[in-house]
Amino acid sequence: MDVYPKLVIDLEAIASNTEKVAQMCHQRGIELVAVTKLVLADSTIAKTMRFSGADKLGDSRMKNIVKLREGGVPGPYQLLRIPMKSELGLVVRFVDEVLVSMPETAYELDALAGYYQRNLQVIYMVDVGDLREGVWFEKAVNEILDVARKLKNVRLVGIGTNVGCYGGVLPTVENMNILLNIKRELENQLDYELKVSGGSTVALKLLEDGTLPQGINQFRVGEGIILGTDATGDRDIPYLSQDTVVLEAEVVEVDYKPSVPYGELGKDAFGRTPVFEDRGWRRRVILAVGEQDVKPDGLKPLEKGLKVLHASSDHLIVDVTDSEREFKVGDIIRFRMSYGCALRAFTSPYVEKEFKRI
Ligand SMILES: *Cc1c(COP(=O)(O)O)cnc(C)c1O
Numbered sequence: 001m002d003v004y005p006k007l008v009i010d011l012e013a014i015a016s017n018t019e020k021v022a023q024m025c026h027q028r029g030i031e032l033v034a035v036t037k038l039v040l041a042d043s044t045i046a047k048t049m050r051f052s053g054a055d056k057l058g059d060s061r062m063k064n065i066v067k068l069r070e071g072g073v074p075g076p077y078q079l080l081r082i083p084m085k086s087e088l089g090l091v092v093r094f095v096d097e098v099l100v101s102m103p104e105t106a107y108e109l110d111a112l113a114g115y116y117q118r119n120l121q122v123i124y125m126v127d128v129g130d131l132r133e134g135v136w137f138e139k140a141v142n143e144i145l146d147v148a149r150k151l152k153n154v155r156l157v158g159i160g161t162n163v164g165c166y167g168g169v170l171p172t173v174e175n176m177n178i179l180l181n182i183k184r185e186l187e188n189q190l191d192y193e194l195k196v197s198g199g200s201t202v203a204l205k206l207l208e209d210g211t212l213p214q215g216i217n218q219f220r221v222g223e224g225i226i227l228g229t230d231a232t233g234d235r236d237i238p239y240l241s242q243d244t245v246v247l248e249a250e251v252v253e254v255d256y257k258p259s260v261p262y263g264e265l266g267k268d269a270f271g272r273t274p275v276f277e278d279r280g281w282r283r284r285v286i287l288a289v290g291e292q293d294v295k296p297d298g299l300k301p302l303e304k305g306l307k308v309l310h311a312s313s314d315h316l317i318v319d320v321t322d323s324e325r326e327f328k329v330g331d332i333i334r335f336r337m338s339y340g341c342a343l344r345a346f347t348s349p350y351v352e353k354e355f356k357r358i
Pocket of ligand 1: 035037060080081162199200202220221222223224339
């Protein structure tokens with residue numbers, strides 16, 4: 001029995017994307033951390049990425065890392081989200097490399113690592129302008145030096161940054177050089193070499209252009225590998241496949257209706273005020289999928305002539321007037337998804353997952 005909505009996942013395409021990104025990284029001495037948070041740390045996808053050239057697996061959630069590790073998916077594992085105080089015990093036992101941005105977090109991890117006799121590597125995050133996590137770059141050298149010198153059981157192995165997440169700041173030669181200058185100052189004082197974890201999918205552009213400064217030697221990539229897209233850079237990555245994950249949803253109503261509602265208007269179910277353009281009567285379908293499963297504005301129909309109009313919790317309305325296809329109840333419509341939409345679909349308990357048969 002087919003169950004809908006469902007995600008059809010092409011492991012071959014994900015493997016091939018991983019291989020391509022890994023090759024680009026390895027050619028320039030960059031370690032690749034493949035990021036699993038977008039796919040709810042699905043262990044089949046995680047294994048595929050790890051065995052297709054990724055050097056490590058990264059996730060933002062301890063639950064995901066514990067699940068993968070206990071499911072026998074080989075690490076090493078990097079924790080991407082700066083940890084909560086309440087999860088440090090788990091971090092020390094299950095993680096190999098952790099991103100931090102607070103001295104007190106580093107000290108507490110240090111104490112726990114001593115207690116559990118675990119080797120843990122710490123990367124200190126620097127904010128080069130995006131305004132999410134990390135010590136502000138102008139204060140970074142002092143703070144990081146102080147932390148590195150106080151650690152006894154864990155080792156500060158490098159610095160890292162995140163861009164394109166809050167401020168939408170793009171990775172550039174300039175902000176990568178800010179990071180590299182901090183690295184050099186730290187190395188002079190510490191007398192050992194530091195890693196530089198330079199970014200995510202959006203930073204692949206610098207690798208392609210050949211403009212990435214020497215010395216950035218770790219990339220953490222999720223979206224590019226899994227969807228072949230770059231949301232921050234607003235592009236399909238030309239040498240990667242976008243046919244990796246497809247959402248399939250089922251038609252439950254086919255009808256002609258006016259394009260403007262009839263009656264007195266309030267807000268929609270989510271407090272939004274919808275706007276309507278009068279286009280006369282339209283042919284439309286309702287799909288059994290909604291805000292609980294997807295982000296409707298991130299759905300990209302795979303066939304021509306379809307326009308997603310709106311979704312409430314459980315119903316998605318699609319205008320099919322411009323399509324040549326005859327729709328009937330029970331038909332399946334297929335979509336590609338944006339990052340945000342795929343994130344919601346993978347994390348929704350209502351969406352089935354199936355691996356494409358070859
Ligand atoms: C999610 C995340 C990444 C991966 O980002 P993509 O855009 O999916 O490549 C990298 N670093 C951190 C800190 C993250 O949280």
